[in-house]
Amino acid sequence: MDKPIYIHDCPSCKFLGLTECDGKVYDLYFCYHKMSMHPTVVARYGNDPFEYTSGITFGIIGDHHKALGDALRLALKNKEYKEFIDVRVMTFEQPVYQKMYLDIVADMCEKGEINGK
Numbered sequence: 001m002d003k004p005i006y007i008h009d010c011p012s013c014k015f016l017g018l019t020e021c022d023g024k025v026y027d028l029y030f031c032y033h034k035m036s037m038h039p040t041v042v043a044r045y046g047n048d049p050f051e052y053t054s055g056i057t058f059g060i061i062g063d064h065h066k067a068l069g070d071a072l073r074l075a076l077k078n079k080e081y082k083e084f085i086d087v088r089v090m091t092f093e094q095p096v097y098q099k100m101y102l103d104i105v106a107d108m109c110e111k112g113e114i115n116g117k
């Protein structure tokens with residue numbers, strides 16, 4: 001199992017793994033706090049507090065930011081995380097992003113990366 005390479009002190013973040021994007025290595029996290037209805041994915045690329053990017057919507061768009069797309073797909077492999085993300089996307093996202101999200105889930109089901117249940 002990979003380990004994070006940068007300092008990250010958010011107590012709500014669960015490490016997902018590493019990815020490489022534009023010549024940089026990113027630490028990927030799923031961030032969720034029970035008091036919040038807004039789980040998110042995080043991609044950190046340095047030790048300074050501002051050296052990260054985050055957002056489920058950016059993860060859905062994917063080509064906008066591949067690291068966040070990778071984080072979203074890794075998070076969806078975890079059944080518990082996927083349930084939080086499903087609620088978040090189907091409650092708060094615009095229909096166009098909901099459709100893109102369902103396409104990602106369908107693609108992952110097809111590849112056997114998640115089961116459809």
Ligand SMILES: [Zn+2]
Pocket residue numbers: 010011012013030031032042
């Ligand atoms: Zn966090």
